Structures are given as C-alpha cells and as structure tokens.
Amino acid sequence: MFEILTSPDAWVALLTLTFLEIVLGIDNIVFISIVANKLPQKDQRKATNIGLLLAMVQRIILLFAISFLIGLNNPFYFVQTSWFTAGISGQAIILFVGGLFLLYKSTSEIHEKVELPEHDEDAVKSKNITSFSKAIVQIVIIDFIFSIDSILTAVGMTNGIGNKPADALILMVIAVVISIIIMMAFANPIRVFINKHPSMQLLALSFLILIGFMLIAEAAHLSHTKFFGQEIGAIPKGYLYFAIAFSLLVEFLNIKMRKKETLKEQG
Known part of the structure; x- marks a missing residue:
C-alpha cells in the first residue's frame, strides 16, 4: 500500500506539497486566530486546535471525493471541429475547473494582499462572535473555503505520480496530516514568521498560478x-518542483541577507 514511498519523486512531491500546505494554511491560521481571539482567554487555544482538526478532517474527506471524481477518465462527450478536437471526461472537467479556480483565487488573493492588506482581517472582524459554538461554526466555514484551493493544489502536485490510483491519494493524505500537525504545534510562530516575511505568502500564491x-x-x-x-502535451512535474525549489532558495537567501543588513545597521 505504501510502495509509493520508496520512490524519490514521491518524497520530493511529499516534501514540496507539505510545505505548500503549511504556507497556504497560514491564512487559515490567521482567520482562526482572529476568531479565537474574540473568545475568553481559556477558550482561545481550544478553539484554535479544534479549528485545525476540523480543517484536517474536511480536507481528507474532500481528497477522497475529488480523487473519486478524477478517476472518471473515460470520455463521455467528443468535440470535433476543423481546428479543435477533444474527448471530455469527468477527470478533465475537474482538473480544468480546478485550474481555473486556482488561477482566479491566487490572482485575487495577490491583489487583496498587495492593494487591500486589511481585507481578510476586516472581513472576519465584521462578524460579531459571542459564543464558543458560533466561533466553531464560523471556523468550519472558513476551513471549508480554504480547503478547496488546498486540495486542488494537492491534486495538481501529485496527479500522475505512482502506478496505482491510490498512490497519489496516500501522498496527499500524508501531506495534509503532517501539515496540520505542524500547524497545530507551531501555529503562532508560523503566523509570526509569515507576517514578518509576507513575501513568502506571495511566493506561495505565485506557485498556485503555476499549479x-x-x-x-x-x-x-x-x-x-x-x-x-x-x-497538447503533459508538463513534466520536475520543472514545477525545480521552479518552486529555486524560488524558495532565492527567497530564503534574500531573508538572510536582509537580516544581516538589519543587524549591521543596528550595530
């Protein structure tokens, strides 16, 4: 069942996907934190942990559902014209619509973060949360919205990996579980790091455009x-992995250089 984990490509995909799931989950953490902060101090940590657990459950359920739909690869409709031909299948529709959604979502998020940096926080603060149950309901809704692009990212990163249909699903579930556990353990430090280095979040959103x-x-x-x-030919995923890895390397070097420059100015 876990033979896919013996493949180097699978490990590269797993590590990359886990990182993307964590970075793309930062918005989720920020939203949950804002909602939880409206609760009494004793309930804030509990609400945050419950919110992240619900996010993990929702994403695993969506993974199984979307993986089943993607398995529908037999064409049910053919288009044939003088310049365009295609065999439409359930798999193609899911991937096509998912790709369009990621392009729209990532472009919109980049616009909001650059032009309207207070948009996300104001959207949540406009809700009047007065009880723990209301906070959890809102967290569930927020989790579901963020789960959609997270799952589509996972599908895009792992589609075609492995010889069995379940191979990609195993990698996606493992990545989701690991990312949620890490977010639960380091929710606050992760949020602080991303807030301190917003370019990392913009970089992740740029990866969404590629995916x-x-x-x-x-x-x-x-x-x-x-x-x-x-x-139309397939795009080798190795190109995507290289672009992501190279971009992250450059950004980490930039962060390190900026930190050194700041220390020099202070010294």
Missing part, C-alpha cells in the same frame, strides 16, 4: 485536445 496552469494543461492532455492538429 493552476499545469492543471489546465493536464486536463487538455488527458482529453487528447488538439489545436490545429497539434496535441
């Missing part, structure tokens, strides 16, 4: 789409 484009290309490839006789 969204890859999902759309993958949908076209799986449906054997042809434009003017040219079939």
Whole structure:
C-alpha cells in the first residue's frame, strides 16, 4: 500500500506539497486566530486546535471525493471541429475547473494582499462572535473555503505520480496530516514568521498560478485536445518542483541577507 514511498519523486512531491500546505494554511491560521481571539482567554487555544482538526478532517474527506471524481477518465462527450478536437471526461472537467479556480483565487488573493492588506482581517472582524459554538461554526466555514484551493493544489502536485490510483491519494493524505500537525504545534510562530516575511505568502500564491496552469494543461492532455492538429502535451512535474525549489532558495537567501543588513545597521 505504501510502495509509493520508496520512490524519490514521491518524497520530493511529499516534501514540496507539505510545505505548500503549511504556507497556504497560514491564512487559515490567521482567520482562526482572529476568531479565537474574540473568545475568553481559556477558550482561545481550544478553539484554535479544534479549528485545525476540523480543517484536517474536511480536507481528507474532500481528497477522497475529488480523487473519486478524477478517476472518471473515460470520455463521455467528443468535440470535433476543423481546428479543435477533444474527448471530455469527468477527470478533465475537474482538473480544468480546478485550474481555473486556482488561477482566479491566487490572482485575487495577490491583489487583496498587495492593494487591500486589511481585507481578510476586516472581513472576519465584521462578524460579531459571542459564543464558543458560533466561533466553531464560523471556523468550519472558513476551513471549508480554504480547503478547496488546498486540495486542488494537492491534486495538481501529485496527479500522475505512482502506478496505482491510490498512490497519489496516500501522498496527499500524508501531506495534509503532517501539515496540520505542524500547524497545530507551531501555529503562532508560523503566523509570526509569515507576517514578518509576507513575501513568502506571495511566493506561495505565485506557485498556485503555476499549479493552476499545469492543471489546465493536464486536463487538455488527458482529453487528447488538439489545436490545429497539434496535441497538447503533459508538463513534466520536475520543472514545477525545480521552479518552486529555486524560488524558495532565492527567497530564503534574500531573508538572510536582509537580516544581516538589519543587524549591521543596528550595530
């Protein structure tokens, strides 16, 4: 069942996906923290932990549901014109719609974080939370919204990995569980780090644009789409891993250099 873990590509995908799940879950942590802070001090930590546990359960359920839908790879409708042909399947539709959603979501989030930095916090603060149960209900809703792009990111990162349909699902579940456990253990330090280095969050959102484009290309490839006789090919995931790893390396070097410059100015 866990033979996929013997593959180096699987470990690279798992590590990359776990990191992305953590970074993309920062908004979730911030929202939960804002909601929990409206509760009495004794209930705040409890609400945060319950919120993250609910996020993990929701994401695993969504993983199974989306993985089942993606398994529907037999075309049920064919489009044939003089310049465009494609065999539409349930798998292609899920990947295509998911890719469009990630492109829209990531672009909108980048716009809000750059142009409207107080948008997310104001949206939650506008809600009047007066009880623990109301806080949990709102956290559940927030978790569900953030689970959608998180799961689509996981699907985009692991689609096509392994020889068995369950291989990608195993990697996704492991990544989600690890990321939630890490977020529960380091929720506050992670939130402080990202707030201190907002470029990391923008970088993660930029990765979403890449993954969204890859999902759309993958949908076209799986449906054997042809434009003017040219079939759309698959994008090797190694290119995506390299781009993400290189970008992260550059950003960590930038953070280290800025820290050194700050220390010099203070000294």
